[in-house]
Amino acid sequence: MKSPVDTEISRRGILVGGVATAALTVSTADAQTPPTPAQPATMKVSFDVNGKRRNLELDTRTTLLDALREHLHLTGTKKGCDHGQCGACTVMVDGQRINSCLSLAVMHQGDRITTIEGLGQPDRLHPMQAAFVKHDGYQCGYCTPGQICSAVAVLDEIKAGIPSHATGDFTTRPAITNEEIRERMSGNICRCGAYSNIVDAINDVAGVRA
Incomplete structure (x- = not known):
């Protein structure tokens, strides 16, 4: 017959072994199926830029400045401070000037946007x-x-x-x-x-x- 000490050691061993096995199982599963990164939310937006209707599907975090420069390739509008402090990104929306770096593109559904390219050539x-x-x-x-x-x-x-x-x-x-x-x-x-x-x-x- 085993002593109480032997029985206690045996129980501890079982518990430790069980925890180690569970940890190994989780670790192996994680290694086999890495988490899938969340896809950014996108939205369709349509606006008039320099007299032409432009339709885009953009990450909802895209600024109007980046939509103009990176997606429509209208690089006349400049990115300076990107914090609305220098005015290099100024464009006109429905006749009013704004800092395009501070405005999300999806906020301008149906708007009339004029950049430096639209003023003259x-x-x-x-x-x-x-x-x-x-x-x-x-x-x-x-x-x-x-x-x-x-x-x-x-x-x-x-x-x-x-x-x-x-x-x-x-x-x-x-x-x-x-x-x-x-x-x-x-x-x-x-x-x-x-x-x-x-x-x-x-x-x-x-x-x-x-």
């Missing part, structure tokens, strides 16, 4: 593009597409009577002044420092419109 420049060339409103040119899209929208905002922080009297329509232009363009950063020439270009176009 080398053989038919938009007046703002021509004014930037005339007044040297750029140096390296990286920020220029966003600057031009923003500048076009700025003049439309002033024309519509939308005030800014530089507007002294909200009861009257804002005027086109250097202070108004600089305030409204303050979200577009030019590291080369061509700000005075950019203001000159915008004033030039405003004068032509007037």
Whole structure:
């Protein structure tokens, strides 16, 4: 007859052996069937880009900026800070300027989007593009597409009577002044420092419109 000590050792051995066998079974199963990574959610989106209807199926996390650059190959719109701080990615959506890096593409179902390519081409420049060339409103040119899209929208905002922080009297329509232009363009950063020439270009176009 076994002693109580022998019986206790035997029970412990059985328990330890059982746990080890279970662990080995789980480990072997994991090695044979690795977990399948979750597929990203996608969604169909359709919008008008520079006058053409574009239909895409995108990861729902795709920004409008990446949809334009990576999926539609409209690389005129630039990725700068990717945090909405530099304005290089500015485009116009239904006539209003936005930072496309901060907006998801799937939010723009049915919208009308205008990029720098839609404003004008080398053989038919938009007046703002021509004014930037005339007044040297750029140096390296990286920020220029966003600057031009923003500048076009700025003049439309002033024309519509939308005030800014530089507007002294909200009861009257804002005027086109250097202070108004600089305030409204303050979200577009030019590291080369061509700000005075950019203001000159915008004033030039405003004068032509007037």
